[in-house]
Amino acid sequence: MRGPESCPREGRPLSNRIKLAAHRCGEWKGRTMAASLSTMALATAAKPRLLAPQILQIQSARSTTLSLRSDQMFTAISIPSRRPSLPPVRSAGSPPHQEYETFPRSLKSRLAAGETLYGLFLLSASPTLAEIAGLAGYDYVVVDMEHGPGGISDALPCLRALAAARTPAVLRLPEPSAVWAKKALDIGPQGIMFPMVDSPAAAAHAVSCCRFPPRGVRGSAHTVVRASAYGLDDGYLARCEEELLVMCQVESVDAASEIEAIAAVEGVDVVQMGPLDLSGSMGYLWDPGNKKVRQVLRELERRVLGLKKRQSGANAAAEGGSASLGGPYLGGFAMPHDPPEELKARGYHMVAGAVDVGLFRQAAAEDVRRFRRAEAEIGEEGHEDEKPRDESYWSE
Structure with missing residues (x-):
């Protein structure tokens, strides 16, 4: 009887009966890869049986290696690359070992690096406008479920459109609720905004809604x-x-009176100013640019920025870290009397410059005005002795 390393027919090692040739067979997503088995001869007895496992490796010019055992079906192909476009192919039942990176850098990492981020509020719940905003270059887009008509099912297509445009999404909830936060977080935004946080207890509850037990x-x-x-x-x-x-x-x-305590709650990353609701709370709903409202906002800004500076300095001294780390960031929304560049100059870290429907309203109104103005100018250029166009036509 021949040994286990022999082929039943020829009496020679099985490995000597296998010939493999690998060659390049095209490109996949712009990368030359792959190898094909050009010849593979296995000598077997009347009842085919592989008596000894053999490890076969095929290596292409790009160092792509396929490995399989001769005594079993191969279950996986692994094609390493710097930025894989697809997850690895796995056989059914194999455990997943994959981490997904949606964006090169998170909003938190960019803020920690000292960047000022410029964003847009998406009120329409339109995936098309979300995609345009992302492609236009906004650093983030707030999908607004507080004042917008959409809910979670409307926000989801917007998040997908923003992901396709490589733009982080922040979801603003209708209210500071654990139920709304759970549904919002499950669809995968990079940030979540809680409206009407009026006390440190409310801020702590907001943070708790974002953390698992x-x-x-x-x-x-x-x-x-x-x-x-x-x-x-x-x-x-x-x-x-x-x-x-x-x-x-x-x-x-009420929130303004406890601004520092709210900002100091562990887990609160950004204190977002709400100038319109604040003006209404102060009795100036129709006058958000009122001098008293502006004074209160400046004081709130000063206190938040002061707290961040103190906490950042303490963290840097204790841990030898960067002075930009620690403490809450300051976010705000630009107004006609307070444009985004002025917010940035005053130290805001996140600045929302516009609302999608506001931008469209402004562009649409200006388009109509331009046409009406041109129409009037054309009419003024006519001569008094000219007949009206319709009368001239019918007289011919």
Whole structure:
């Protein structure tokens, strides 16, 4: 009887009966890759049987390696690259080992690096306008479910459009609610904005809504929701809370009186000013540019920026870190009397310059005015002795 390393027919090692030739067979997504088996001869007995496992490797010019065992079907092809376009092919039942990176840099990392981010509020819940905003170059887009007509099912297509344009999305909730926060976080925004946060307790509740137990009250369905790539992203739980930008809006007289306590709540990343609601709370709903409203806003800005400076300095001294780290960032919304460049000059870290429907309203109104103005100018250039156009036509 021949040994286990021999081929039943020829009595020679099985490895000597296998000839492999690899060659380049085209391009896939612009990269030359792949190898094909040009010849593969296996000598077998009347009842085919591979007696000894053999490891076969095929290597292309790009160092792409395919490995398979001769005593089993291969179950995976792994094609390493710097930026893979597709997740690796896996056989059914194999455990996932993949982390998904949607954006090169998160909003929190850019803020920590000292950048001032410029954004847009999307009130229309239109995926088309969301995509245009992303392609136009905004650093972030706030999908507004507080004043906009849309809910979660309307926000989801907007997040997909923004993801396609590589633009981070922030979801503004209708109210500071654990139910709304859970549904919003499950569809995977980079940030979440809570309106009407009037006290430190409300701020702490907002943070709790964004954290899983035991640190918070967020409900868990992380194995199937979009935020975790429907369960394919193994690293989601390890980083989701660290990467999420939690924004609390200060937009009332009560909130203004406790601004520093709200800003000091652990987990509050951005204190977002709400100039319109603040003006209404102060009795100047029809006059948001009132001098008294502006004075209150300047004082609130000063206190938030002062707190961040103190906390950043303390953290840098204690840990030897960057002075830009620590403390809440300041976010705001530009107004006609307070343009975005002035907010940036005063130290705001996140500046929303416009609303999508406002931009369209302005452009549409200007377009109509331009036409009416041109129409009037054309009429003024006519001569008195000229007949009206319709009369001239019928007289011919």
